[in-house]
Amino acid sequence: MxxxxxxxxxxxxxxxxxxxxxxxxxxxxxxxxxxxxxxxxxxxxxxxxxxxxxxxxxxxxxxxxxxxxxxxxxxxxxxxxxxxxxxxxxxxxxxxxxxxxxxxxxxxxxxxxxxxxxxxxxxxxxxxxxxxxxxxxxxxxxxxxxxxxxxxxxxxxxxxNRPKKPKMQLIGQDGNIFAIMGRASRLLKSSGQGDKAKEMRDRVMSCDSYQKALSIVSEYVETELSPSPTPKRDRGDAR
Structure with a gap:
């Protein structure tokens, strides 16, 4: 085989x-x-x-x-x-x-x-x-x-070829959820993910809490709240 x-x-x-x-x-x-x-x-x-x-x-x-x-x-x-x-x-x-x-x-x-x-x-x-x-x-x-x-x-x-999530900082930025959603939407559109931007906005607008809204945004763009990716391994010679 x-x-x-x-x-x-x-x-x-x-x-x-x-x-x-x-x-x-x-x-x-x-x-x-x-x-x-x-x-x-x-x-x-x-x-x-x-x-x-x-x-x-x-x-x-x-x-x-x-x-x-x-x-x-x-x-x-x-x-x-x-x-x-x-x-x-x-x-x-x-x-x-x-x-x-x-x-x-x-x-x-x-x-x-x-x-x-x-x-x-x-x-x-x-x-x-x-x-x-x-x-x-x-x-x-x-x-x-x-x-x-x-x-x-x-x-x-x-x-x-699945598009990577754009990175976006939350700490130190405007904490208004509409401002956050707008920034995330622009990042997604600029990376060719306009459909994801609309999907994210629809989900954020229908959720019932600020924290849930942040979590939803963090599913589409990489923020401090996004799950940590698998760390890059050192280039050392180890099996």
Whole structure:
């Protein structure tokens, strides 16, 4: 079997353009699978070199004594080009077909390996691509999914191109809820999320308390009240 998943990366150019709105001093420039295609050879080489350290088989870390362990012999991460984009691929050797339930268990395990196991270590590996450095992510913190066989890339794009929440400060600013709602609405519209701006306004106007209104606003723009995102991991060499 073969499973696919989207790839993203943080790119740190050797000569950064500090005027580039997409560049961040600490997070670099975000790249998706289409952007990564130009670096396919370097990423492929980095993956092969990294998995060589543990014989390439993620199943050696699987601890459950169940039918998945008995059926799945090897699970080896790699990268492939699919429909003009670079995506993560996983080669899976089995002794017998997996049931739907077993496949769900297996995919949950691989998702964990991508987020907190092998993938956590790999995304901290610096990949020199000539014009800068890459840090490649096999896992994303929004709606990550492994797909069996060749994926529909339009579905990946919907996940990866989902607009980020604009940041907006509450402390020290006008505390009037209409002023707050107006600022949030303008931020959403300027980031191409006019539909979200209207949805937010409608919800705020129908709620029955100031605190609830602030909470609703904080669902659409990132404020001091928004839930803390998953912290960025250090670029240290740790698995």
């Amino acid at each position: 073969k499973f696919y998943s989207p790839l993203t990366a943080d790119f740190f150019p050797n000569e950064p353009d500090y005027e580039d709105e997409f560049y961040d001093e600490y997070e670099g420039c975000p790249l998706d699978g289409h952007d990564l295609l130009q670096y396919a050879d370097a990423v492929d080489e980095a993956v092969k070199k990294d998995i060589a350290d543990f014989n390439g088989n993620l199943m050696q870390y699987y601890r459950e004594d169940d039918s998945v362990r008995r059926k799945v012999v090897r699970a080896v991460p790699n990268v492939d080009e699919v429909n003009g984009e670079l995506v993560g691929s996983l080669w899976v050797d089995t002794d017998a077909p997996l049931t739907a339930e077993e496949q769900a268990v297996f995919c949950a395990y691989i998702s964990g390996q991508y987020s907190d196991g092998w993938g956590e270590g790999f995304e901290q590996r610096e990949i020199d691509v000539g014009d800068g450095k890459l840090y490649v992510h096999f896992w994303q913190d929004h709606d990550f999914e492994l797909k069996r066989d060749v994926p529909d890339m339009t579905e990946f794009k919907k996940l990866l």
